[in-house]
Amino acid sequence: MRKYLSSLLLLCATLTWQSCLHENTTVFEQSAIERIETAAQQTQQVLESSPNGWLLRYYAGQGYSGPAYSILMKFTKGHATVLSDYDPDKTTTAAYSIAKDQGVVLSFDSYNEALHQFSRVWEGSGARGIEGDYEFMVLSTSNDTIRLRGKKWKNDMELIRLPETTDWKSYITNIYNLQEQLTTQFFALQLGQDTLTQATLNPQLRRLSFTIDNYSYDAPFTFAPNGIELLRPVTLKGKKYTSFTWQKESKSFVNDELSLGLIIPKSYRKRDEWIGDWRLNCNAFSLSKAVNTRRFPVVLHILKYSERQPDLFEANLTFNGQTYGPLNMVYDPAVGTIKLPGGQILADKSGKYPGGILLTPGIIKTGTLVQEPEIGVTFKWNPDQNKADVEYDETTQGKIDAFMGIGINYQQQPMLDEKGNPVVPILIANIRDVSPVKQ
Known part of the structure; x- marks a missing residue:
């Protein structure tokens, strides 16, 4: 009886194993490598099948913490043409590839400025930039939608087939x-x-x-x-x-x-309304001597903004009776404020400082010069007082409260006095507010 049961169990196990083998053969007719190769070919075929290209809803920043952009892409014979709403005047074309790395990967491995600009680091963008991807794992492919995931920052995105009637220029405009x-x-x-x-x-x-x-x-x-x-x-x-x-x-x-x-709050000031002369209510020193700001007011002359970059203003600074410049100031259209960032070199027409004057943010109490990028002071309009209030940036070394203008020599090095200290012809401290100069 035991032999009979053992034989029966062995027979059942054998039949079950054969059945599993048969099922596996049915499900996996291709090897994993062959399946990835087939998927890669299908992905490229679908990508290049859209005569008017695709819309990519692009998300930057780990965990979707960064900005998002609408990017138009057209794939033709191994090249991708790209236009985004980040830079509506720039259409770029470069090679792309379909890589096979534990799955199908859409890779823009040749430099395409319209896309790669999101993955690079630039001044003020932090150590990792805005954390944008240019390589994407392909999660699924259909005729009208290709689901992607950023290979580095892991954000899910979609390529959506554009109708043939969509005009790229009109779309972005x-x-x-x-x-x-x-x-x-x-x-x-x-x-x-x-x-x-x-x-x-x-x-x-x-x-x-x-x-x-x-x-x-x-x-x-x-x-x-x-x-x-x-x-x-x-x-x-x-x-x-x-x-x-x-x-x-x-x-x-x-x-x-x-x-x-x-909603337009009362404190919002339009771009054109910042153009003009603004007197700084501040403490001023030149070469360690106090400046009589009643006799020699400190004035920002906000001149104009760039047609190509309308949020970037050109300005000059009058200090102790002399005018220096040019300066860049940055307008924030979302809140209507304007900012004076440090780290700028002012031309000196007197010739005393051959390399100009480096305007550097500082902290008076500690005598600290702050070298962090884009640090400065922001002016926010106060309609009740007819002036702009001041907001100083917070840094890793503390909140700034001054701008120190350091004289620079021909070698672009700080000029030193007889005691070995930097020569500071401009020191603007404790800006309390700025008010429009009456014409």
């Missing part, structure tokens, strides 16, 4: 025109006639955030020609809202009963 209408980052979130809260919709960072009681929302969005597309839906009263259409007349983004209406 309409986004640019929409952005120009977003004069602040402040919006009233309304459901029907009820105002729920004030939201922040930053057109530069491409991010929407707000809090309603215990519900907080913070996520990036991409621009479309007629509105915005959220990475994650807003959920209110059981309903999800993912996209919003811009209504120019009401200056609001709308989805059914939910809307985001543009």
Whole structure:
């Protein structure tokens, strides 16, 4: 009996093993390498099958912490043509490849400026830049949608087939025109006639955030020609809202009963309104001697902004009766403020300082010079006082409270006095506010 049972069990096990072998043969007709090769060929075929290309909703920053962009791509004979709403005037073409690395990888391994600019580090972008990818794992492929994941920063994205009727230039231009209408980052979130809260919709960072009681929302969005597309839906009263259409007349983004209406606070100052002469209410010293600011007022002359970079202003500085420049100042259209960053070299027409004067942020109490990029002072309009209040940047060494102008020689080195200390012809400390100079 035992022999009979043993034989029966052995027979069943053999049949089961053969059945499993048969099933495995059916499921895996190709090896893993062959399956990846087939998927790679299919991916490239689908990529190049769209005559008008694709829309990539691109998300930067680990965990979607950075900005988002709408990028148009067309794949032809191993090359990708790219145009993004980050730089609407620049279309670039470079080689791409479909790599096989434990799966299918779409790689822009040849430098394509329109895309690679998101992965590089530039001044003021931090040690890792905005954390953008240029290599993407292909998660799935269909005729109209290719799901991707950034290989380094792991953000999921989608390539969406563009209709043949979509004109690239019009698509990006309409986004640019929409952005120009977003004069602040402040919006009233309304459901029907009820105002729920004030939201922040930053057109530069491409991010929407707000809090309603215990519900907080913070996520990036991409621009479309007629509105915005959220990475994650807003959920209110059981309903999800993912996209919003811009209504120019009401200056609001709308989805059914939910809307985001543009708010212009009293402290907001338009770009053109900063142009003019501004007197600094501050303490001033030159070569360790106090400057009589009543007799010799410290004045910022904000002259004009660049046509190509409208948020970048050119300015001069009058100090102790002499005018130095040029200076760059940076306008923030989201909040209507203007900033004077340090680290700039002012030309000296007197010839005393052959290399110019390096305007460096500093901390008076500790005598510290701050070398961190983009550190400076921001001016925010105060309509009740008819002046601009001052906000100093916080640094790893403390909050700055001064600008020290250090004389530079021909070798671009600091000039030293007889005691070996840097020569400081300009010291602007404790700026309390700035007011427009009456003409």
